[in-house]
Structure formats: structure tokens, C-alpha cells
Amino acid sequence: MNKSILAIATALILFTCSEAQKTTLEQKDVFNETQIKESMIKALEWQEAHPIFALHPSDWTNGAYYTGVARAHNTTKNMMYMAALKNQAVKNNWNTFKRLHHADDVAISYSYLYVAENEKRRNFADLEPTKQFLDAHLYEDNNWKDGTNKSKEDKTILWWWCDALFMAPPVINLYAKQTEQPKYLDEMHKYYMETYNRLYDKEEKLFARDMRFVWKGNDNDRKEPNGKKVFWSRGNGWVIGGLALLLEDMPEDYEHRGFYVNLFKEMAAKILEIQPEDGLWRTSLLSPESYDHGEVSGSGFHTFALAWGINNGLLDKKYTPAVKKAWKALAASQHEDGRVGWVQNIGAFPEPASVDSWQNFGTGAFLLAGSEILKLE
Template sequence: MKHLKNIRLIVLAILSSAFFINCSTAQNPIYNQSIEESMIKALEWQEAHPIMALAPTDWTNGAYYVGVARAHKATKAMMYMAALKNQGYWNNWQTFKRLHHADDVAISYSYLYIDMTDRRRNFVDLEPTKKFIDAHLYEPDAWKEGKDKSAMGKTILWWWCDALFMAPPVINLYAKHTKQPKYVDDMHKFYIETYNQLYDKEEHLFARDMRFVWTGSKKDMKEPNGKKIFWSRGNGWVLAGLALLLEDMPNDYKHRSFYENLYKEMAAKILSIQPEDGLWRTSLLSPESYDHGEVSGSGFYTFALAWGVNNGLLDKAKYTPALKKAWNALADCQHEDGRVGWVQNIGASPEPASFDSWQNFGTGAFLMAGSEILKLDNQ
């Protein structure tokens, strides 16, 4: 592991030098070097400080490398592609092992991106991704069959809202890459189950799981201010996932309007509750519970809303000021050495963060946000 880390750092250092030489000669008059420099610093620090919850192929790395892929797509800086190829190669292009669990295929977004972007050397093995997707969608398990009666509501495949970032964009991208639209239809079937179970049509937000869905009972979980509990990062997962889905979904797909409408509805809600300092709190309807900004949820929102402006789904004049405020606040959360702080730890509900708290998926959210903020002035 130490040998691999040293190789990674050497490669990144070489590519970083080349990147900044190229930046200094860029001719694009709207090129924003400070944003790209912040993104590169975040990548360098994260690559030098690997972390995982379960394994190199787990969801935390999956989300981080989605950010790396989006950063490469926006900038074409080879430093990002080097990091992507390095992790894919040493992962042997594997997913994680729980074939029924959406989290464990998130890493495949990066594999698909590499294969679609640089196919000259037939570098990527997508067979493990195909094996996972086929088992995930078509093989029976306890959740699909409604046999797990826990309080979280594990009676559908994607019973927690985070899942809508982890698996659907991968399945959708796989369908696009392999030209097999049947996978989109099967993805949609399970997405609708989650929507019907967890989406609050009054608040236009997702409950994290069934524990937080209001039923009208006195036992319903609520914030001290009496409002429903909506977790920032949980809804960030959903909104960022919707942007990824819409980017790769065929324009003429029969259910596309459902995803566009859901995206716009959530986007309007998220904009309406943005705090004055630019960063969303971990509890969306009770910002006073933890009265400080949080980077992972805010990074996903910044990415998703900027994507909507850049792709004509959201009004530029209405959203751009809020997005620039959000990015400036995100940038202020980055340490001098590149580490991205103020990231809530792994969890399933609103909790506090701190200047020193970090996670790789928080860096991924930061990179995703920067990748779309870079494009704002092009519109």
C-alpha cells in the first residue's frame, strides 16, 4: 500500500506541474484559474490521504471518483484521468460485494466514464459492472420481496434516499454506453418505488428512510422546532443524482418529464432555503439545530443547480447569484493544504460538522461543484 501511494503521488506531482504550465497559457478569457487551482489542491490532498468506509470499491470512493470524473470532464486536466485510471486498475475494475445494495456499484460510474472517454487501449473491464447491474435488477432478494420489516422500511430495493445517487446514474450511463435502453426502464421502476415511499410532496424533499416519513402520528420524528427532519446530504445525493441522470438520459425517453419535473421542483425548494452565507445546514428545515454550513450537501446542491443553469433547465438570472455565493462559501471551507473541511461524517440524519471534519465523498462533492461553476460564465 505504501509503494502504491508513493507511485500515485509521483504521478500526480508530474501531472500537476504540467497542468499549471498549461493553465498559465490558457487563452479562454473567462477561464477562472482560482477555481481550477482549488480543485487540483483538493484532488492532490485527497489522493495523498486515501480513506474508505469498507473497501477501495465502496460507496465513499464511488462518490469521490464521480467528482474526479466530473472534474476531468470539465477541465480535461490529465491529473484527474491519472487518478481515475490508477484506482480502477488497482481495483481490478470490481464493484463491492453486496449485489443487492445500491452503494456498492457507485464506483462503476468512474469505470464507465474512463471507458467512454479514453477507449483507445481497451483499458477498462466492464464485466464486473455488468454482473452487478444484472444481479441488482433481476435477481431476487429480501428487500425486493418486502421481507425485511425493519423501521427503516427495507421493503423496496432502494429504501434509502442516498441510493438514488449510487445506482441509478450508473445503470443509466451503462445503458447509454452499451446501447441497451431496457436498463433505463428497469431503473425507472425501482426509482418510482423510492419516490412513492420517501418523497414529501408538500415539502418537495426526500425523507432519508421510512423512520423520517410523517404519518400523522404523535410518534413521528421531528426537529425541536416541530418541523419534519430532512437531511441535507440525503437530499444532496438525490438532486445531484438527478442531474447525472438527466445528462445521460435520452431526450425522447418516455419518462424523462418525470425526472425533469422532480429536478425542477427540488431545485426551487433548495434555492428557497439557502442560508444567507451560502451553505446549507445539515437539517434543512431546522438550520438552527446545527447553525453552521456543511460541505457535502452544499457541494451536491451547487453542482446540481449549476448543472441546471448550464443546461437550460433553470433560470440563469435567478440561480447564478446563489450559486456563486455557494461556491465562495465552499472555497472558504478548504484548508491551505487542499483538504476540504466542514464535511459531516458518515451518517443517516442531520449531525454537526467542523472545520477539521473531512471525508472523501465531501471532496467529491467539492469537485462536482467546481466542475459546473467553471461553466457558469460561459452561458
Template structure:
């Protein structure tokens, strides 16, 4: 094969990392050494190219460093721990500032992990996390009171589905590490509010917020193909959050069966609608709207599904589909380590490109890789 043909082949891959292709035995195989190297490349590139949407403690960094946590947990590589400790130290272990906004405590997942993993006592200051959670769960708020009547449905604490990744895993882990089950009970209370408001039992997917909850009105939003609007990354936030929650939730917790059932429903749905090339589109039920793979949603789905296989909640017969997803995600990584094809910050299906990247996309990449490494 001459250099011209090789160059053309590389250009085709760059234009769309998820070009449909028949799955072969080689595509189903995984090279764990290669995966670990790709994950380190992603970490190094992201650490060298920090991005701040609101602050170093914002939700984008919270999601990214959750991926770093899981990468360290899976590999034990101290490069991940160095990155975790560095950001926690420079953040002074603070959350972001909006005490009733679930996004702003996502960063504490990394703090809690460092605190558990570090042999030194009092290296991590968990007081800012406690202060946030106490205000978040127990102080009055307009959303809790149902005073916001906007089209978004801001009448509950966690009115958008993304919130189910941001706060519940932190609250769950905090309850576990501090041995205070009351936090877990209150997490469940607010989780159920979101579930009751946004979960579509027919489609077994979550609407992003009340703008996309179909009520049968002609004014409701639907895709051009007549399907309801279900955002890939939004549902990725939920199912990845479920995997994180179940990973730390006590086996005998009274409400655990609810979370396992919800996880299994969503996992079955994600497997049923996975495109042939492995990557989910930004609009789950209208893939033709933006007919290319997207890495952040796909990364979260892949993490969650691989976690399910590794923990006995998804049948191992689905392992090839999950490996196919990972191999497609891996093709979206640039040679320098940057993870492309990530939809920018948003709240509904939009396109991505080979050059679009976000730190939470790197987090999704690391999350996926962390569980793919455990597949047998």
C-alpha cells in the same frame, strides 16, 4: 492591517467557514483559474490521504471518483484521468460485494467514464459492472420481496434516498454506452418505488428512509422546531444524482419529463431555503439545530443547481445564489487542499467541524467546481 488582526481574522474563518455576511459584487464573481487550482489542490490532498470505510470500491470512493470524473470532463486536466485510471486498475475494475446494495456499484460510474474516454479497446473490464447490475436488477432479494419489516422501510430495493445517487446514474450511463435501454426502464421502475415511498410532495424533499416519513403519529420523528426531518446530504445525494441522470438520459426517453419535473421542484426548494451565507445546514428545515454550514450537502446542491443553470432547467437569475454557495464552500478548504466542514458518515442531520473531512466531501467539492467553471 497588522499581523495580529490578520491572525484573528483567519481564526474566525477557521471556526466557521459560513459566517453570515452581506453578498457583495466581489462575492458574486468567480475566478476560474483560482477554482481550477483549488480543485487540483483538493484532488492532490485526497489522493495522498485515502480513506476506506469498507473497501477501495465502496460508496465513499464511488462518490469521490464521480467528482473526479466530472472534474476531468470539465477541465480535461490529465491529473484527474491519472487518478481515475490508477484506482480502476488497482481495483481490477471490481464493484464492492453486496449485489443488492445500491452503494456498491457507485464506483462503476468512474469505470464507465474511463471506458468511454480511453481510445484503447478493452482497457477497462466492464464485466464486473454488468454482473453486478444483472444481479441487482434481475435477481430475487429480500428487500424487493418486501420481507424486511424493519423501521427503515426495507421493503423496496432502494429504501434509502442516498441510493438514488449510487446506482441510477450508473445504470443510466451503462444503458447509454451499451445501447441497452432495458436497463434504463428497470432503473425507472425501482426509482419510482423510492420516490413513492420517500418523497414529500408538500415539502418537495426526500426523507432519508421510512424512519423520517411523517405519518401524523405522535411517535414520528420531528425537529425541535416542529418541522419534519430532512437531511441536507441525503437530499444532496438525490438532486446531484438527478443532474447526473439527466446529463446522460436520452432527450426523447419516455420518462425524462418525470426526472426534469422532480429536478425542478427540488432545485426550487433548495434555492428557497438557502441560508444567507450560502451554505445549507445539515437539517434543511431546522437550520438552527446545527447552525453552521456543511460542505458535502452544500457541494451536491451547488453542483446540481449550477448544472441546472448550465442546461437551461434553472433560471440564470439564480446564478448569484449559486456562486455565493461556491464561494462559501471554497472558504472551507484548508491551505493544504483538504476540504473541511464535512459531516461524517451518517444517515440524518449531525454537526460538522472545520477539521471533519471525508473523501465524498472532496467529491462534492469537485462536482460543484466542475459546474461552476461552466457558468457564464
């Protein structure tokens, strides 16, 4: 009898107070489609309410963020993404940022090209500034290209740092596709190969961030405490994430497509191999113990790339558990209010992050990952 009273009281409690718990339980179902979409929209809403940039709203940080927004729209068709894309495009007056020799400054055009293709209103998008940037960037001389800028960082090729392979190539590729001008793609390939030949480590199957991190076999070679080379997680995330974007829009019969497919698969295999147990990559890929916590921007790009590879038949199902483990951990990095935490600050090599550290490009990586997680299975 007493037991039954206790049972009733308990039932009452569970019933009355269950609303709060339900939310928590639902959030743990990180592969529920509705839940993924809600997490992504919360990330968007938080980021839109917390604008940030390095130098200008049209710079590469928003470039990477709005690339994620564009892909999220592509998957979900939720007009909240398109509203944000159009809003920033009009605010920026469809301009790239200003340094025509700098790949960073055209990253924003990925979002402009996406809007132009997917917003059917006539004369809405203005792609003239993008065209002007690309023409100058690819076809005019500058002191990186011609090697007259001999700084200690060896800025003697157009894309002398690996991040650049995310910033410009997918934009050039998409522009070539939309305008049906393959010459842009050929020019892109030329510069891509320069960077590949210089920064890709064929043994480790990872990119050095720039020449400072390529070993020359002397005492100045930068080593991690464990004696390994320094391979930056986000730096390689830029490359493999950029490869997924490139392959998405590159013609199936493009003569050099095989090169990109092969590079993508090589890197993917390596990224899979070194994934930490909890799902998130450390900022120093071969020295996870340097800062032994997951970092979300690099991990977001890796997760996006691997999931894209699965969804597009380039990677087999053995990648699926890795991708799911990564998304579970990415989702856990999101704060209750939508903020995506554990993002390494702007930088050029491995540095630590924290539960509170955020950047718009980290949110972009989260959205990219989510946009492909939604397509799994």
C-alpha cells in the same frame, strides 16, 4: 521631505513583501477560472494523499468521490484527474464492492464507465463486473425487493433510502447509454418510482432519508425542535446531484424524462428557497438552527445540481447569485493544504460538522460543484 521618505519606505515594504499577499489576494478571486482549477486540483491531490473509505476502496464513499473526479476531468481535461481515475480502477481490478443487492456498492462504476468512454486505449477498462452487478441488482430477487426483510427501517424496496438514488441510477443510466440497452433505463425507472413514491414529500419537495423520517401521524413521528420534519441536507444532495447526473446522460426522448426534469426543477426551487444567507446549507434543511453552520457535502451536491441546471437550460439566471454565493463559501471551506473541511461524517441524518471534518465524498461534492462553476456564463 520626511513624508517622501516614509512613502519610499512603504513602497519598498509593499514591493518586497508583496509576494505573500498576492497569493492571498488571488485566492479571494474565487470565480477566476485559474483559481477554481487550482482549488480543485489541490482538493484532488490532498484527497489522493489521504485515502479513506467505509469498508473498502471500491465502496460508495470512493464511488461519490471519483464521480466528482470524473466530472472534473470532463470539464477541465486535466490528466491528473484521469490518472487518479485509472489508478483506482486498476487497483480495484474494475470490481464493484460485493453486496449485489446494495445500491452503494455499484456507485464506483460511474468512474469505471467514465474511464471506459474517455480513455481510448483498447481493452483497458473491464466492465464485466459492472454488468454482472447490474444484472443481479436489477433482475435477481433479494430480500429487500421481495419484502421479506421487514426491519424497523422498512427495508422492503430495493432503494429504501434516498442516498441510493445517487449510488445506482446514474450508473445504470450511463451503462444503458454506453451499451445502447434502454431496458436498463426502464428497470431503473421502476425502482426509482418506488423510492419516490415512498420518500418524496410532495408538500415540502424534499426527500425523507428513509421511512424513519416519514411522518405517519402518530407520536413516534420524528420532529426537529422547531416542530418541522427532518430533511437531511446530504440526503437531498444525493438525490438532486444524482438527478443532474441522470439528466446529463438520459436520452432527450426518453419517455419518462419529463418526470425527472420536473422533479429536478421542484427540488431546485426548494433548495434555492431555503439557502442560508452565507451560502451553505445546514445539515437539517428545515431546522438550520439545529447545527447552525454550513455543511459542505450536502452543499456541494446542491451547488453542483443548481449550476448544472443553469448550464443546461433547466434553471434560469435567478439561480446564479445563489450558486455563486454557495461556491464562494465552499471555496472558503478548503484548507490551505487542499483539504475540504466542514463535511459531515458518514451518517444517515443531520449531525454537525467542523472546520476539520472531511471525507472523500465531501471532496467529491466539491469537485462536482467546481466542475459546473467553471462552466457558468
